[in-house]
Each structure stands twice: as C-alpha cells, then as structure tokens.
C-alpha cells in the first residue's frame with residue numbers, strides 16, 4: 242500500500258511557489274528523511290501532506306485521501322488527520338492540563354467513546370513511548386525529551402499509517418535525540434511509515450534511510466538520483 246503519492250505537485254505559500262513538480266511515493270512501512278536548507282520548503286511540503294496548505298496544481302493522495310485543491314474547508318480533512326500522526330513544532334502540548342488529559346483531548350476530538358477504553362488507550366501509548374508513570378503530571382514537570390515522547394504518544398493514539406515529523410529532535414541534546422530517534426525506528430519497525438524533516442545529518446548517517454531533499458524549488462529523491470549530503 243502507498244501512503245503518500247504526489248504527482249507533479251506544486252507546493253505553494255499563498256501565490257509563491259515553494260516547490261514545483263514534486264513527484265514521489267512513500268510505501269507502507271517505509272522511512273524517509275526530508276532535508277534542505279532553512280526556507281527550502283520542508284515544512285511547506287509536510288503541511289501540504291496533512292492538508293494545512295492546498296495543492297493547487299498536480300495531484301496527491303495521503304493514506305488514501307485525495308489532497309484538496311483549495312484551502313476552503315474540505316470535510317474529509319478530519320478523516321485524513323485521524324489516519325496520520327503529526328509531530329510538529331506548532332502542535333505542542335496543552336500546558337494547562339495533565340499528560341493524560343492532553344491525550345484524552347485528542348481521543349474525544351476524534352470520536353472515541355467509553356471512559357475505560359480511553360483510559361486503556363492512554364496507558365498503552367504512554368507505555369509504548371516509555372513513559373508509563375507520567376500520566377498525572379503536568380507538561381511543565383517533564384523534561385524536553387519527555388515532552389517530545391508525550392507528543393509522539395499523542396500522535397500514536399489512532400494507530401496512524403504514517404507519521405509526519407518536523408524536526409522532532411531540533412531542540413534536544415544529542416543523547417536525548419538519539420533515544421527519540423530509536424523510538425521512531427521502533428515505531429517504524431512495527432509498520433508505520435515515517436517522513437521526518439531534519440537538519441541533523443549525524444542522525445541520518447547513524448540511521449541510514451532514503452532521503453528527500455528540497456533544493457532550488459525541486460525535490461530530489463535519493464531513491465531515484467543518489468546524492469551526497471553536504
């Protein structure tokens with residue numbers, strides 16, 4: 242199964258073209274990095290993939306949903322988002338409630354019913370990210386690495402086919418970054434596809450996978466044209 246399919250897609254910020262003629266596919270269970278200089282279009286591409294930006298030209302589908310051509314409301318977007326895990330700088334935790342309540346908020350927003358079922362799912366995802374004992378804590382009582390694990394747990398709640406991550410290790414120490422990366426590898430090994438934007442080439446060397454690079458308005462794919470990271 243293909244989880245991302247773009248064909249001659251144009252990634253636009255308002256009237257400005259950020260990337261043109263983007264064509265690539267990501268299969269179920271694949272892992273790919275997204276690299277490129279600051280401002281080269283990584284976040285814009287990811288936003289297009291979760292339908293935060295429209296796809297004005299070309300075609301695209303993500304986890305089986307056609308990406309909308311216009312920014313105006315597309316009633317399928319909530320269904321698309323339910324099949325995706327999004328780990329983004331601007332999708333941070335709610336600091337006015339506990340870890341469990343942060344997760345509960347997402348379960349309620351995505352239609353989960355039954356108190357016991359919801360509690361069980363919250364325990365499962367926290368266990369999965371190695372944070373079984375923090376459910377009752379407030380986000381500010383956690384370290385940066387722990388907060389990022391909670392963000393990952395939140396992204397896993399609805400068993401996504403695809404995780405989209407934008408610089409998930411951006412603000413973390415090297416050894417904390419490494420443990421977060423190991424968690425992504427584990428999640429990927431269990432069958433979830435991952436597309437991760439990063440500036441951290443050391444991480445890429447250590448955990449080699451396919452690399453997609455935004456450069457001069459185009460997307461270069463290491464699976465099609467091998468290139469050296471520099």
Ligand SMILES: Nc1ncnc2c1ncn2[C@@H]1O[C@H](COP(=O)(O)OP(=O)(O)OP(=O)(O)O)[C@@H](O)[C@H]1O
Pocket residue numbers: 254255259277278279280281282283284285286455
């Ligand atoms: N909200 C916005 N409105 C208009 N233009 C934007 C907006 N966000 C980004 N851009 C522009 O789109 C281009 C691509 O930015 P984008 O954030 O996708 O790059 P990036 O590769 O993710 O950069 P970084 O590594 O710094 O996160 C840049 O020229 C940027 O100025």
